[in-house]
Amino acid sequence: MVTKLMNWFDDRLPLTATIERHLTKYPAPINMNIWYLAGVLLVVVLVIQLASGIWLLMNYEPTAEGAFASIQYIMRDVKYGYIIRYMHTTGASAFFALIFLHMFRGMMYGSYQKPRELLWVLGWITYFLLCALGFTGYVLPWGQMSFWAAQVIMSLFGSIPYIGEDLLTWIRGDYLISGITLNRLFAFHVVLLPLALIAVVFVHILALHEVGSNNPDGVDVKKFKDADGVPLDTKPFFPYDVMHDLYAIGVFLIFFVAIMFFYPDGGGYVIEYVNYEAADNLKTPEHIVPSWYYTPYYAMLRAVTFPLFGLTAKFLGFVVMAAGIAIFVALPWLDRSPVKSIKYKGIYSKFFLALFVVSFLVLGYLGAVPSTPARTIAAQIFTVCYFAYFFLMPIYTKYETCKPVPDRVQLG
């Protein structure tokens, strides 16, 4: 009966072939470690965000007059509305925490190197889309921080020479941040960006299954195959990885739920306290801080305090900030190392990767606190360190001595 049904489908759709290709016969390296969990958890969070987002949408009102009150309506009057909203806010932070880990994994094990350049670029696009989703979503509750974050970020476009002011008005749809701006950000957040994200994530996974997963040793597992043509150092994704991931998802959800139900504000990081006040265009909050996942870039923006070549400091800061996000896409072509994994790369690669991580964390801290002259200097130094990892990469990866890479993966 089941076989018959499957045959019926297979004649009309490559069902069995798809299941085999992506699940039961997808070869996953046996030495994948804990860092490889971020990817599957990201998919889980994507589903959480889509589901909770749809339910939020049922009661949210996208107008300047009604947005803030409709959030409170969801929190108080909608049955279990607070669970849906906290799921979405916690999910947003989890999304970024996981994508940072996922990207770091790729940087550590050289997962962007040939033949995975396109995979990396697609991943970078999802990161960019996520930044846009985070920003547009943050504005929707129309609290004080929503409003002023929109004000600060959008005003950056106004710093572009010649066209800036007109461009800014065009983007806002008004002469200042208003309900019109809210409406367009809403449209982007619930339609355009999620559609694009789902599409790119889909292609990202297709590309992954075409080239195969990298592994902590960065060796090509397809080199050695058994008699059936199955790579030796791999296991089928289903059931082995799926069972493993199920367990990991359980552990992840314990943390997720603990924050969601017991610390939904996350100490002011998941939901900022200033956002408990409705947007007021006549009252500027004392410190305007972005969400924690943008603070490294916010620190870069503020680090540029001097005009150069006739360009304003604000515009240059904007450029540096945008470059900080964009630069990742160039990694596959910056890395000249003959080896993939940091395990076998030389001492310089290790040093610069560590420097990058430290810079990212320090900038994240500096972007969250009010700036002082000393902190600005620190931000400038660490911005340089951040970019040094990328710009010096062609040099230090080419001239360092690497350790010999084994033919097959190493366990333990």
Added chain:
Amino acid sequence: MNKKSRILTFVVITAASLGALKVHAASGAACGSFLSEDGLTKGECKEAYINAKDKASLQRGAQVYMNYCLGCHSLKYARYKKVSEDLEIPLSMFQENLIFGDQKMGDLIQVGMDPKEAKEWFGNAPPDLTLEAGLRGPDWIYTYLTSFYIDESRPLGVNNKVYENVGMPHVLIDMQGTPRSVCKQIPSFADNGGIKQDPLTGEQLTEEKCGFLQVDNGTGEMSPEQFDKTMLDLTNFLAYMTDPLKVERETIGTYVLLYLFIFTMLSYLLYREFKKDLH
């Protein structure tokens, strides 16, 4: 990456994030020029020991709020009916004693005052307080409520240690009595934290410090302890207003966590079985 460096990375990341949280806590809403009772710290809020499960405290807080605060401060995101249900105040009793004018049980808790006129009277329209405890924190509210003092230079005759030159009158002055900002002799401390002593007599040295709050004896309807307790009740009520479903949320959260523990344990056992195939 070997196990050691993996653990090290984890420790570093955890330490960094805890550090960041601590910095945030330190930069939280400070309490202006409020002086602690021992005179040693300035601007730090008093801790409000409130309990969201204490229904009696919440009911007392609601009573004070409806009678003294609601004249000016709306709770416009909350509904009367929900408050009466959550606080377990019988509908009829709530309707008779805590709803004024012709408002209905299902209505949002609004005030009749016109914000434009209010702005003329007080310099600023009194803010809605539904989310005040989220915005400023319960500690701030509790400290603020207990920090009014007589200041003849102000238009309304009172000032506040936490929120200097606030436009709000001291509505609860009959309850509290007449609070004044006074000076006191307090022990002076050496840099090492010990109390300074006179090297000859061994007597403890004191210094004068100003800004303490003291209520004139016998001027209030309540004793200082009673008033303090009432303000805690009011703070508790405002904390409830911001997060009305806290108790329900944490109860559900506990069940969800329990379920997840069992799920994770079972999925671990399943994973272990499958893992045996591989080696």
